[in-house]
Amino acid sequence: MTFISILYGLLFWAATLILVIGVGRRVHLYWKVPAPLKIVTTPAPVTRSGVVWRMFKEVVFFTSLFRASKYTWVFAILFHMALWLVLLRHTRYFMDMNSFLVFMQPFGRYAGFAMLLGLTGLLGRRMLVDRVRYISAPSDFLMLLLLLSIGVSGMMMSFGVHTDIVQVKAFFHGLMTFDWQPLPGDPLLLLHLLLVAVLMIIFPISKLLHAPGVFFSPTRNQVDNPREKRHVAPWARELEREHKLYADDTPTAPVSR
Amino acid sequence: MADYDIPELNGAGYIKVPALERDTMKGKGPFMAKPEFQEALHFPDDFEPVEGGGYTLVPDWKEKALAKLDDLRHRYRSLQLYLDICVKCGACTDKCHYFIGTRDAKNMPVARQDLLRKVYRRYFTFAGKHFPRLVGAVDLTEEVVNDWYNYYHQCSQCRRCSVYCPYGIDTAEISMAAREILDTIGRGTKYNNEIIGKVFKIGNNLGLPAMALADTLEGLEEDVEDDTGIKVRFPLDEEGAEVLLITPSADFFAEPHVDGLIGYAKVFHEAGISWTLSSHASEAANFGMFIGSYENMRRIALRIREAAIRLKVRRIVFGECGHAWRVAYSFLNTLAGPFDFLDPKYPVPQHILEITWGLIQEGRLVLDKSQNDDKVLTFHDSCNVARATRMGDRPGGQFEIPRQVIRAVCNHFVDMPADTIHDATYCCGGGGGLLTDDLMELRVKGAQPRMEALKYVTEQQGVTHMAAICAICKSQFTKVIPYYGFTMDQIVSVHQLVSNAIVLKREVSVQARPDADDADDDSDDA
Numbered sequence: 001m002t003f004i005s006i007l008y009g010l011l012f013w014a015a016t017l018i019l020v021i022g023v024g025r026r027v028h029l030y031w032k033v034p035a036p037l038k039i040v041t042t043p044a045p046v047t048r049s050g051v052v053w054r055m056f057k058e059v060v061f062f063t064s065l066f067r068a069s070k071y072t073w074v075f076a077i078l079f080h081m082a083l084w085l086v087l088l089r090h091t092r093y094f095m096d097m098n099s100f101l102v103f104m105q106p107f108g109r110y111a112g113f114a115m116l117l118g119l120t121g122l123l124g125r126r127m128l129v130d131r132v133r134y135i136s137a138p139s140d141f142l143m144l145l146l147l148l149s150i151g152v153s154g155m156m157m158s159f160g161v162h163t164d165i166v167q168v169k170a171f172f173h174g175l176m177t178f179d180w181q182p183l184p185g186d187p188l189l190l191l192h193l194l195l196v197a198v199l200m201i202i203f204p205i206s207k208l209l210h211a212p213g214v215f216f217s218p219t220r221n222q223v224d225n226p227r228e229k230r231h232v233a234p235w236a237r238e239l240e241r242e243h244k245l246y247a248d249d250t251p252t253a254p255v256s257r
Numbered sequence: 258m259a260d261y262d263i264p265e266l267n268g269a270g271y272i273k274v275p276a277l278e279r280d281t282m283k284g285k286g287p288f289m290a291k292p293e294f295q296e297a298l299h300f301p302d303d304f305e306p307v308e309g310g311g312y313t314l315v316p317d318w319k320e321k322a323l324a325k326l327d328d329l330r331h332r333y334r335s336l337q338l339y340l341d342i343c344v345k346c347g348a349c350t351d352k353c354h355y356f357i358g359t360r361d362a363k364n365m366p367v368a369r370q371d372l373l374r375k376v377y378r379r380y381f382t383f384a385g386k387h388f389p390r391l392v393g394a395v396d397l398t399e400e401v402v403n404d405w406y407n408y409y410h411q412c413s414q415c416r417r418c419s420v421y422c423p424y425g426i427d428t429a430e431i432s433m434a435a436r437e438i439l440d441t442i443g444r445g446t447k448y449n450n451e452i453i454g455k456v457f458k459i460g461n462n463l464g465l466p467a468m469a470l471a472d473t474l475e476g477l478e479e480d481v482e483d484d485t486g487i488k489v490r491f492p493l494d495e496e497g498a499e500v501l502l503i504t505p506s507a508d509f510f511a512e513p514h515v516d517g518l519i520g521y522a523k524v525f526h527e528a529g530i531s532w533t534l535s536s537h538a539s540e541a542a543n544f545g546m547f548i549g550s551y552e553n554m555r556r557i558a559l560r561i562r563e564a565a566i567r568l569k570v571r572r573i574v575f576g577e578c579g580h581a582w583r584v585a586y587s588f589l590n591t592l593a594g595p596f597d598f599l600d601p602k603y604p605v606p607q608h609i610l611e612i613t614w615g616l617i618q619e620g621r622l623v624l625d626k627s628q629n630d631d632k633v634l635t636f637h638d639s640c641n642v643a644r645a646t647r648m649g650d651r652p653g654g655q656f657e658i659p660r661q662v663i664r665a666v667c668n669h670f671v672d673m674p675a676d677t678i679h680d681a682t683y684c685c686g687g688g689g690g691l692l693t694d695d696l697m698e699l700r701v702k703g704a705q706p707r708m709e710a711l712k713y714v715t716e717q718q719g720v721t722h723m724a725a726i727c728a729i730c731k732s733q734f735t736k737v738i739p740y741y742g743f744t745m746d747q748i749v750s751v752h753q754l755v756s757n758a759i760v761l762k763r764e765v766s767v768q769a770r771p772d773a774d775d776a777d778d779d780s781d782d783a
């Protein structure tokens with residue numbers, strides 16, 4: 001076992017814990033905090049299944065973004081769809097190959113180009129459009145640069161300096177089964193993995209929370225049925241139960257019947 | 258006419274996105290509420306006037322503001338989530354009418370959110386606590402509070418930005434939270450908070466007492482009788498009526514609002530539906546929403562419940578108003594429900610347009626469209642009706658029903674360009690608690706996108722009038738369109754058009770006047 005293998009082993013253990021616990025806690029918060037009012041952006045579906053369809057279109061096709069800005073949409077779709085393909089291909093480092101994964105391999109490989117193109121477009125927009133530049137903090141640029149670097153280092157391995165992917169798989173498999181195996185020492189691989197670990201660690205404390213967050217957005221996930229179904233948050237019900245007008249008030253005489 | 262430039266209209270029917278400018282609208286914001294206005298709304302009043310105008314903040318304002326922000330983010334998922342997940346994609350940046358009209362960078366929706374987000378990050382997130390420069394987090398200072406006060410009162414909570422945001426981030430939710438935080442540290446607006454106080458004391462935004470209201474309604478009965486020869490009733494506090502009508506108080510006297518009220522009365526009259534207004538709940542608009550205060554909004558809404566119970570009505574119907582319809586349609590059941598004591602056959606509440614359209618479909622109104630032949634109409638979708646409510650039972654009914662009613666009573670109707678109507682509609686520029694003279698410059702500039710669209714259909718398709726279904730839209734437009742070369746009387750209520758076209762066939766109202774024993778005087782020909 002090399003020192004580097006141990007270091008990376010620990011790093012990925014830590015990064016995974018941070019990612020899972022961090023996102024888990026955030027999602028728990030979004031789950032717990034109520035939406036006290038019906039604030040869905042209309043026209044909106046009037047049934048639950050309609051909402052599922054609306055959310056599906058939003059998450060897969062970015063429908064609202066499409067209405068807003070066509071070229072942001074093109075770059076965003078390129079980046080995100082390619083990202084999914086790349087990640088799908090990456091599952092080969094963590095699980096046994098099946099025919100679907102074998103079929104996916106070439107798509108994942110070339111998707112890397114689409115991903116880089118999308119990211120470059122998004123970065124260009126962020127630098128060139130005065131409005132987008134104004135709203136960007138350094139972290140917004142760094143996020144794109146981080147993803148670009150991950151992509152470029154990965155592509156360099158894929159299309160140039162290959163690494164021993166059988167050994168990479170053994171290393172990650174070992175991490176999961178507590179049976180530690182050495183990691184190849186190629187600089188590009190180490191860089192790729194270091195940046196990936198950084199991405200995992202910042203995920204729960206950054207805007208990357210948009211990925212789980214979009215599903216909780218009340219303007220998109222509520223059913224348009226306020227007249228048919230009464231919608232009351234627990235803290236608002238408390239006001240009613242105690243016959244209070246203000247939370248820090250002394251109870252008044254019953255206001256309803 | 259004014260000491261600022263009125264935006265030029267290009268007449269091409271599309272909106273040109275302006276280049277960014279800094280601080281064109283930096284300023285003190287609207288007039289501040291004095292302590293007694295704040296106290297009436299249960300907000301802290303321990304702040305004082307300072308020399309040269311304005312007020313101090315409350316003691317320990319910083320801790321109190323942060324505590325309020327923390328409280329709100331645990332009560333409103335929208336706030337917590339939207340502060341976290343914005344990716345700064347920029348999709349919303351060119352969607353706000355105030356940005357388009359003023360070019361001020363801080364009027365871009367995401368920049369407006371950032372005024373609060375930066376502080377949230379500084380005090381409540383790991384990155385902002387440890388690396389503020391990296392993520393653009395800032396300390397809460399008095400300067401930041403001044404920016405909040407100024408720029409969160411340059412948002413009409415119209416939700417246009419939320420339509421285009423890939424996550425539906427609604428800047429209105431952030432504005433509302435910010436205004437509630439401001440209210441807890443002594444920075445309320447005079448306009449909104451004085452008005453809410455009047456509702457608590459008297460029952461409506463204008464502070465129009467029951468006697469004056471009764472007089473006004475009697476005057477309207479006489480006007481309509483002079484005009485048509487028929488006694489159309491405008492009942493007030495009449496127990497046992499079928500419908501309780503809740504309408505914005507501007508309908509009682511402002512032009513063209515009052516012509517709309519006459520239209521509702523004629524519709525009820527013809528349909529033989531007994532109805533009444535209430536002096537206890539003589540206001541549809543609920544300014545509690547504008548200041549983001551659930552409790553004050555609920556307190557106002559409960560008056561409607563109380564009135565409905567006291568008057569033993571079976572249905573609640575709302576008159577033409579935008580933000581009011583949002584609180585009515587989306588929130589009333591939540592705030593003041595359940596309405597199990599009303600007739601379960603009808604949704605609670607209903608919009609007057611749902612009633613009128615239903616009657617038209619059933620053929621129960623006789624309409625003479627030619628009465629509106631002097632006009633070519635277009636229709637302004639009010640932002641809160643379009644993006645926060647529905648009419649009828651199908652999504653999008655809020656666009657179709659008003660247009661169907663207009664088409665049923667007018668021969669000439671055209672729509673404005675597609676990216677300025679339906680859920681892409683532009684706010685009139687005066688919504689969300691900004692309809693005050695101390696914000697005139699903002700109101701004029703914020704109307705630019707709508708004026709652009711109106712100019713286009715005026716020049717291309719000969720439009721002469723624009724119909725609206727919101728009290729704020731009507732007041733705002735009649736005030737600002739002269740700045741753009743139009744005239745006040747080009748703005749009409751939808752039910753004003755109905756009123757013009759409706760042929761009164763019913764000789765006697767189903768509702769006798771309470772004092773109906775006095776002799777009929779001769780009615781003049783109209």
Ligand code: HEM
Nearest residue numbers: 059062065075076080122143144208211212214344346423
């Ligand atoms: C449910 C899954 C996801 C959805 C629906 C989603 C959707 C979006 C949308 C609509 C945008 C705005 C358009 C743009 O600027 O590209 C965006 C931006 C972004 N997304 Fe995602 N995303 C998802 C998952 C992810 C994941 C897993 C990552 C990263 C590992 C990611 C990284 C980013 C980044 C960095 C941006 C900002 C791009 C910029 O700076 O312009 N997203 N996402």
Ligand code: HEM
Nearest residue numbers: 086089093108109112150151154155157158162163168196
């Ligand atoms: C623990 C997680 C990861 C491991 C072990 C890993 C490992 C690798 C390896 C070994 C390659 C080279 C493949 C070859 O030579 O054929 C590669 C390529 C690549 N990686 Fe990763 N990677 C990880 C996470 C990521 C993430 C999160 C991203 C994107 C944000 C990414 C983006 C890419 C890209 C775009 C390529 C090139 C295209 C391809 O071969 O699929 N990787 N990665």
Ligand code: SF4
Nearest residue numbers: 353412413415416418
């Ligand atoms: S809600 Fe309307 S006024 Fe407010 S920022 Fe969004 S678009 Fe502008």
Ligand code: SF4
Nearest residue numbers: 343344346347349422
């Ligand atoms: S559109 Fe939504 S995610 Fe994009 S910058 Fe605006 S608020 Fe943020």
